[in-house]
Amino acid sequence: xxxxxxxxxxxxxxxxxxxxxxxxxxxxxxxxxxxxxxxxxxxxxxxxxxxxxxxxxxxxxxxxxxxxxxxxxxxxxxxxxxxxxxxxxxxxxxxxxxxxxxxxxxxxxxxxxxxxxxxxxxxxxxxxxxxxxxxxxxxxxxxxxxxxxxxxxxxxxxxxxxxxxxxxxxxxxxxxxxxxxxxxxxxxxxxxxxxxxxxxxxxxxxxxxxxxxxxxxxxxxxxxxxxxxxxxxxxxxxxxxxxxxxxxxxxxxxxxxxxxxxxxxxxxxxxxxxxxxxxxxxxxxxxxxxxxxxxxxxxxxxxxxxxxxxxxxxxxxxxxxxxxxxxxxxxxxxxxxxxxxxxxxxxxxxxxxxxxxxxxxxxxxxxxxxxxxxx
Amino acid sequence: xxxxxxxxxxxxxxxxxxxxxxxxxxxxxxxxxxxxxxxxxxxxxxxxxxxxxxxxxxxxxxxxxxxxxxxxxxxxxxxxxxxxxxxxxxxxxxxxxxxxxxxxxxxxxxxxxxxxxxxxxxxxxxxxxxxxxxxxxxxxxxxxxxxxxxxxxxxxxxxxxxxxxxxxxxxxxxxxxxxxxxxxxxxxxxxxxxxxxxxxxxxxxxxxxxxxxxxxxxxxxxxxxxxxxxxxxxxxxxxxxxxxxxxxxxxxxxxxxxxxxxxxxxxxxxxxxxxxxxxxxxxxxxxxxxxxxxxxxxxxxxxxxxxxxxxxxxxxxxxxxxxxxxxxxxxxxxxxxxxxxxxxxxxxxxxxxxxxxxxxxxxxxxxxxxxxxxxxxxxxxxxxxxxxxxxxxxxxxxxxxxxxxxxxxxxxxxxxxxxxxxxxxxxxxxxxxxxxxxxxxxxxxxxxxxxxxxxxxxxxxxxxxxxxxxxxxxxxxxxxxxxxxxxxxxxxxxxxxxxxxxxxxxxxxxxxxxxxxxxxxxxxxxxxxxxxxxxxxxxxxxxxxxxxxxxxxxxxxxxxxxxxxxxxxxxxxxxxxxxxxxxxxxxxxxxxxxxxxxx
Numbered sequence: 001x002x003x004x005x006x007x008x009x010x011x012x013x014x015x016x017x018x019x020x021x022x023x024x025x026x027x028x029x030x031x032x033x034x035x036x037x038x039x040x041x042x043x044x045x046x047x048x049x050x051x052x053x054x055x056x057x058x059x060x061x062x063x064x065x066x067x068x069x070x071x072x073x074x075x076x077x078x079x080x081x082x083x084x085x086x087x088x089x090x091x092x093x094x095x096x097x098x099x100x101x102x103x104x105x106x107x108x109x110x111x112x113x114x115x116x117x118x119x120x121x122x123x124x125x126x127x128x129x130x131x132x133x134x135x136x137x138x139x140x141x142x143x144x145x146x147x148x149x150x151x152x153x154x155x156x157x158x159x160x161x162x163x164x165x166x167x168x169x170x171x172x173x174x175x176x177x178x179x180x181x182x183x184x185x186x187x188x189x190x191x192x193x194x195x196x197x198x199x200x201x202x203x204x205x206x207x208x209x210x211x212x213x214x215x216x217x218x219x220x221x222x223x224x225x226x227x228x229x230x231x232x233x234x235x236x237x238x239x240x241x242x243x244x245x246x247x248x249x250x251x252x253x254x255x256x257x258x259x260x261x262x263x264x265x266x267x268x269x270x271x272x273x274x275x276x277x278x279x280x281x282x283x284x285x286x287x288x289x290x291x292x293x294x295x296x297x298x299x300x301x302x303x304x305x306x307x308x309x310x311x312x313x314x315x316x317x318x319x320x321x322x323x324x325x326x327x328x329x330x331x332x333x334x335x336x337x338x339x340x341x342x343x344x345x346x347x348x349x350x351x352x353x354x355x356x357x358x359x360x361x362x363x364x365x366x367x368x369x370x371x372x373x374x375x
Numbered sequence: 376x377x378x379x380x381x382x383x384x385x386x387x388x389x390x391x392x393x394x395x396x397x398x399x400x401x402x403x404x405x406x407x408x409x410x411x412x413x414x415x416x417x418x419x420x421x422x423x424x425x426x427x428x429x430x431x432x433x434x435x436x437x438x439x440x441x442x443x444x445x446x447x448x449x450x451x452x453x454x455x456x457x458x459x460x461x462x463x464x465x466x467x468x469x470x471x472x473x474x475x476x477x478x479x480x481x482x483x484x485x486x487x488x489x490x491x492x493x494x495x496x497x498x499x500x501x502x503x504x505x506x507x508x509x510x511x512x513x514x515x516x517x518x519x520x521x522x523x524x525x526x527x528x529x530x531x532x533x534x535x536x537x538x539x540x541x542x543x544x545x546x547x548x549x550x551x552x553x554x555x556x557x558x559x560x561x562x563x564x565x566x567x568x569x570x571x572x573x574x575x576x577x578x579x580x581x582x583x584x585x586x587x588x589x590x591x592x593x594x595x596x597x598x599x600x601x602x603x604x605x606x607x608x609x610x611x612x613x614x615x616x617x618x619x620x621x622x623x624x625x626x627x628x629x630x631x632x633x634x635x636x637x638x639x640x641x642x643x644x645x646x647x648x649x650x651x652x653x654x655x656x657x658x659x660x661x662x663x664x665x666x667x668x669x670x671x672x673x674x675x676x677x678x679x680x681x682x683x684x685x686x687x688x689x690x691x692x693x694x695x696x697x698x699x700x701x702x703x704x705x706x707x708x709x710x711x712x713x714x715x716x717x718x719x720x721x722x723x724x725x726x727x728x729x730x731x732x733x734x735x736x737x738x739x740x741x742x743x744x745x746x747x748x749x750x751x752x753x754x755x756x757x758x759x760x761x762x763x764x765x766x767x768x769x770x771x772x773x774x775x776x777x778x779x780x781x782x783x784x785x786x787x788x789x790x791x792x793x794x795x796x797x798x799x800x801x802x803x804x805x806x807x808x809x810x811x812x813x814x815x816x817x818x819x820x821x822x823x824x825x826x827x828x829x830x831x832x833x834x835x836x837x838x839x840x841x842x843x844x845x846x847x848x849x850x851x852x853x854x855x856x857x858x859x860x861x862x863x864x865x866x867x868x869x870x871x872x873x874x875x876x877x878x879x880x881x882x883x884x885x886x887x888x889x890x891x892x893x894x895x896x897x898x899x900x901x902x903x904x905x906x907x908x909x910x911x912x913x914x915x916x917x918x919x920x921x922x923x924x925x926x927x928x929x930x931x932x933x934x935x936x937x938x939x940x941x942x943x944x945x946x947x948x949x950x951x952x953x954x955x956x957x958x959x960x961x962x963x964x965x966x967x968x969x970x971x972x973x974x
Contacts, residue, residue: 015823018717097725114482159919164935166658169725170869171918173660173862177911185400185908188484293858297736300729340745347740350733354718357730361722 023358026351033332040335052337061330067209069326075214075283077322078221082276083299084306084314085228086149086269092245092309093265096165099172100152102296103179104270108145108277109287110183113192115140116281120195130198134282142274148179149270150263158259176296183289194285201282217279224275225315228268232311241265245309294346298325301353307363316364325349379455383434387459390430390511391466394423398470401485402905404493409901410565411543417565418901419493424514427463431456431515435522453519460515464508467494471503527583534582535575542566542574544889547898551628620783624776632775634888636847637895639782640840642883644860645867646789646876647836652865653874653928654802655829656809658728660861661715661735665834667856668711669704669841671742674757674851675750676700681757682750697763697770697846704838711738712834716827735858743853756852763846772847785839793876796832805829806874810934859893859907866910870917872924874931881926886910 040049040058049058061069083105090098115137119125124133156175160168201213232238243251244261252258280295281287298321306317328348329341338344356363397403407419435452471494480486495503521529542549542559543566550557559570566574597608624632644666651659675681677691677700691699715734719727742751751757762771763781770777796802804825807815816822845851863886871882890906891897902909917924923932933940 013823015717015720015827022718097729117481156915156919162938163922166656166724166728167918167922167935169658169728170865171915173865174911174914174918177862178908178915181905181908181911182396182400185402185905186396186484187482297729297732301733304726338746339748343744344740344746347737347744350730350737353733354730357722357726358718 019358023355026355027359029336030332033336036335037331049335052335058335064209069330070323071210071214073323073326074319075217075322076326077302077319078218078315079276079279079283079318080295080299080302080321081315081318082221082224082272082279083295084302084318085225085272085311087300087303088306088308088311088314089241089265089269091303093241093262094157094161094168096157096168097172097300098152098157098269099169099296100156100176100179101149101172101269101273102292102294102299103176104145104149104152104292105273105277105280105295105299106183106287106289106292107148107179108141108274109280109291110187110192110277110289111141111144111274112137112278112281113194113287116194125195126198138275138278141278142271145274145277146267146270149266149273153263153266158262176292180289180292187289189289191286191288194281194287197282197285213282217283220275220279221315224272225311228272229311231268237261237264298346298349301349303363304353305356305363307365310363310365313363313365320364321349321352324352328352383455383458384462386430386434387462390427390459390463390515391469393426393430394463395466395470397423397426398467398490398494399483399485400905400908404485404487404489405904406901407493409899410561410563411540412571413561413563413565413567415568418899423467424510427460427511427514428518430463431460431518432522433518434459434515435519449523452523453516456519457512457516460511460513460518461508462511463515464511467507467511468504471495471500471507475500531579531582535579538574538578539566539571542570545898548627548631548634551631552623552626617787621780624779629775632779634898636775636778636782637892638883638887639779639786640843640847641864641867641887641892642786642880643782643789643840643843644837644864645871645879645883646786646793647833647840648864649868649874649876649879650793650796650805650836651829651833652868653872653879653931654797654809655805655826656724657826657829658724659731659830659833660728660858660865661731661733661738662833662837662864663856663858663861664715664731664735664738665708665711665837666841666844666860667738667742667853668708668834669838670845670851670855671751671757671841672704672707672838673697673700673842673845674760676703677845678757678760680752680759682748682752684749692761692764694764694766696761697842698765701839701842704842705835708834708838708841709831712831713827716830720823720826720830732858732861735856735861739853739856739858742856754853756850758850760845760849760851762849763843770843770846772849778843778847782843785843789836789839790876790880792832792836797874797876801825801828806930809874810930855894857893862914863893863910866914869922869924870913872926872928872931874928875924875926878924878926878928882924886913 036048036052039046041060043049044058044060045056052058083101086101086104087098090096090101116125116133119133119137124130152175156171157168160171197213201216202211204211205215232241240251240256240261241264243254243256244258244265248258251261276295280291299318302317302321303314304317305320306313306315325345325348329338329344333341333344333348402422403419405419406422407417409418410416411418411421434456471491474486474491474494478486491500491503494507495501496506521532524532546560546564546566550560559566559574561567597605597612600608624635627635644662647665648659648662651657651662675685676688677696679690679692691697715731719730719734722730741747743753745753747753762769764770768777770781772778804815804820807818807820808822808825812822844855848855867882867886868879869882870886871880872878887895887897889897889899890902890909891900893907896903897906921927922935
């Protein structure tokens with residue numbers, strides 16, 4: 001960052017000092033929280049735990065609880081990662097944050113709701129017909145999300161290709177608003193419940209004792225990710241995408257159809273968001289028009305944590321964010337005596353975003369940092 | 376006569392899709408009870424009919440490229456417009472058939488017999504099926520034809536339409552202000568047919584007689600005047616509008632006063648955001664956080680029902696207690712501005728936007744959380760906030776007139792501050808940063824400090840609004856401070872015109888006045904379900920077609936249209952050819968060739 005270089009040259013300003021205090025304060029808080037957590041795991045009534053929680057001391061986290069938290073974090077994180085891929089790819093190619101990408105995910109989840117209820121009405125959402133029905137639903141969700149992303153690009157973003165950077169961002173906020181409210185008007189404002197999953201999906205597998213549906217989510221996410229990686233790294237279209245991300249002008253001189261490649265990028269990102277949408281539906285069995293908002297922002301956070309523009313980073317960022325969200329409240333805040341920690345999950349996610357931007361603005365895997373890309 | 380069939384087909388498809396979407400979104404049926412002209416024309420029909428009209432009109436748009444106007448097409452364009460409208464009408468007919476024969480009510484809530492009845496005008500399906508394509512084609516052709524008419528005919532027509540619509544939409548307000556005008560309206564609401572005709576004829580006559588030209592002349596003479604004359608005219612204008620605003624709430628009823636008070640609160644918020652977004656070019660999506668800080672600080676200081684952990688503070692519910700609370704709110708908001716601003720200020724624009732949005736959410740979540748329940752009461756919020764007591768007057772929610780006067784004073788202060796800041800050294804530094812941060816820095820501006828100042832000033836203005844809001848509503852809940860509020864304020868600023876105080880005022884009057892705020896109803900109360908959709912659509916549309924807003928700031932619009940501006944200047948021979956070319960290239964910053972001012 002040029003700012004950091006400048007600051008070193010010019011001596012420290014008050015803001016640098018403030019940021020340093022904030023950074024070390026947050027890191028210190030995390031360290032203290034972790035130490036307190038381990039202390040209360042070993043001795044639930046150690047003096048600090050008694051001070052933070054009152055006479056009875058803290059409650060230990062059992063191994064089973066811990067495992068469930070980790071698995072919940074991983075499955076949630078896998079979905080964040082899938083959504084983050086869309087942010088990351090669009091950011092890599094066009095250099096702007098597609099705020100409405102969360103709505104693409106929501107549309108996927110909503111389509112999943114409609115298709116699965118219709119399936120359920122015919123009795124296909126159970127028994128032997130479930131797997132084909134699920135596959136069909138995944139395909140429909142993917143198609144709807146892909147089309148939504150492509151239409152969005154065509155209508156709202158293409159005319160703004162060369163405008164100042166904030167203009168497409170503001171437009172995408174508007175697009176997100178429109179899609180959310182259009183869904184509310186068309187389908188009603190209430191939460192929609194998915195039909196209940198077949199029993200085997202709700203059970204736990206032996207040995208590891210993990211819920212089957214969470215495992216399914218993680219596996220599907222991993223497979224999609226692998227497919228995407230193959231597409232981007234090993235096919236001609238993927239090569240074209242990387243070339244356009246590197247330099248649009250030179251890519252077009254090399255005979256690459258830039259417009260087509262950008263559409264492909266949106267389409268692939270939309271497809272990933274669609275898969276995340278149906279996975280969300282299977283996992284939480286409920287969708288509402290505002291479902292896309294928080295996961296969307298968190299997926300952006302995941303993309304930043306992993307390093308924007310980097311596919312593996314997006315997935316790693318998603319998983320780290322999911323893990324931090326699941327474990328952070330109980331491993332850091334709860335040992336410090338904070339009440340109602342589960343309400344602060346979202347706050348933990350945003351704090352992580354701020355912390356990453358303070359400590360390592362390029363993210364875990366971010367490498368490319370030309371002045372034009374991020375200043 | 377050569378028709379571009381591809382264009383006609385695609386525009387026609389869009390028209391049909393838009394009509395079907397609006398019908399399924401429930402707009403026509405939901406808005407049908409609101410009569411515009413009783414009993415023949417309701418808001419429901421208007422919500423559909425404008426689409427073929429506008430889309431048809433787009434078919435005969437005159438394209439001006441490189442200063443040369445394309446020839447007006449005449450018959451061909453009218454036919455094209457008619458075809459576009461026809462497609463739209465066919466779309467609705469198809470919808471009628473589908474709704475009548477299939478049942479998709481399960482996911483689509485508005486897939487109902489009422490929709491069929493509305494779309495067939497209550498006279499059987501066949502009637503609707505035949506009539507909609509005709510209506511569509513007629514309106515499309517009319518829309519295309521209007522554009523080709525000479526302005527002598529076009530202007531009175533436009534004036535008549537706008538007047539009738541205006542009188543119909545502002546019914547509540549007009550009746551509230553001038554009781555005798557009630558005779559214009561039918562008992563069930565809406566203009567009577569006679570009144571509509573009289574109004575149309577009157578306004579068309581006035582327009583034809585050149586009333587519009589007189590206004591235009593007066594405006595340009597004001598803009599061209601200089602020196603003492605200009606100052607005198609400005610003073611007259613300001614004095615006139617101030618007198619108008621002071622008298623207005625005295626002659627209106629409660630509904631209008633309430634509306635004016637709401638407009639004022641959002642104006643305060645928008646003025647603050649205008650400094651951050653419009654002048655300094657920082658996209659702050661967590662702006663609502665400062666509104667919340669102002670509101671909560673005032674609530675905590677003045678209400679006896681605050682969280683018990685605040686008991687060490689005295690309750691400021693006596694005389695001038697509110698004023699002291701405002702002072703402390705300002706301080707807290709400035710601190711919050713510094714605290715939120717410092718970590719984000721060096722980030723690039725789009726990162727900053729998302730991170731501030733995150734901060735906005737964090738602050739709301741903290742107010743909501745069990746953890747701080749002892750301080751802010753969580754979801755129960757803080758109730759029993761006393762009215763603002765000034766000794767000679769009390770400002771509380773049941774007296775919207777007093778709220779309005781209070782807001783008016785605060786808005787006047789904010790406008791004065793914004794106006795002075797805009798032309799100050801600081802304001803010029805903000806604009807320099809907005810235009811090019813690196814160059815601004817090279818010119819010796821301490822960009823970090825200057826941007827932080829923008830954050831702080833914006834935060835303070837928002838905290839004013841928060842304090843007034845607390846005293847007006849009398850209670851405060853975390854749900855009053857959703858991110859939605861930030862975005863609506865952003866729409867107000869953008870639609871009005873970023874960086875232009877007049878634009879921001881116009882934006883808040885039009886949007887909050889007509890559509891309403893996030894929870895506050897506007898003049899079109901029937902729109903409450905649809906207003907968020909309209910806000911979003913407006914935001915997208917403004918960004919695509921007119922990013923500088925309705926009343927643009929001159930410098931801002933030049934930035935946004937740099938290419939076209941340079942091209943025009945080059946055509947007029949004002950800019951050296953090479954210089955313009957290289958600048959245009961730099962501005963384009965991409966492979967697509969500059970397309971010029973086609974829109």
